[in-house]
Amino acid sequence: MKKCECSLSISLTGDGCRYCQPQDYIDKISEWLEDTRKENEQLQAERDALKAREAITWIDASSRLPDDNTTVMLFAPDSDEPVWLGYYEDDTWYVVCGNALKPGAVTHWSTLPAGPEAAER
Numbered sequence: 001m002k003k004c005e006c007s008l009s010i011s012l013t014g015d016g017c018r019y020c021q022p023q024d025y026i027d028k029i030s031e032w033l034e035d036t037r038k039e040n041e042q043l044q045a046e047r048d049a050l051k052a053r054e055a056i057t058w059i060d061a062s063s064r065l066p067d068d069n070t071t072v073m074l075f076a077p078d079s080d081e082p083v084w085l086g087y088y089e090d091d092t093w094y095v096v097c098g099n100a101l102k103p104g105a106v107t108h109w110s111t112l113p114a115g116p117e118a119a120e121r
Contacts, residue, residue, distance in 0.1 A: 058108040061093075066109055075108040076101060085112075 058075060065088050066072045074086040074093060079101075086095040088109075093101040 053114070056110050056113065058110050061106050061109055066111075071096065071112065073110045073112060074101075074106045075110075076105040077107055078105065 056073070068089050069087055071085055071087050074084045074095070076082055076084065076093075084095045086093055086101070086106075088094075092103075093106040095101065
């Protein structure tokens, strides 16, 4: 009997392997599935870590305000674009370009996310 000459990708996408014994074929598929499961678990863990690190927590503007002149994300639900970068100064909310927003327009704000970690060089 001939030894298997196919790769797993060919045997999974083609008409099946003409050379493998059925158990060898099953073993290859089982190994591939286990490798894929491990890779999927690793990717999910990385995704969860990124989501936790970059989670946005919106703070009710009526309960707490940011420090003056600190750039934050603003949420003004009645605006054409509800999320803006801006700051709070002298009882007024401003978008970063300096335009003042109407009183009560901003309902929530959030600190800016940390951004990506510095790449090693």
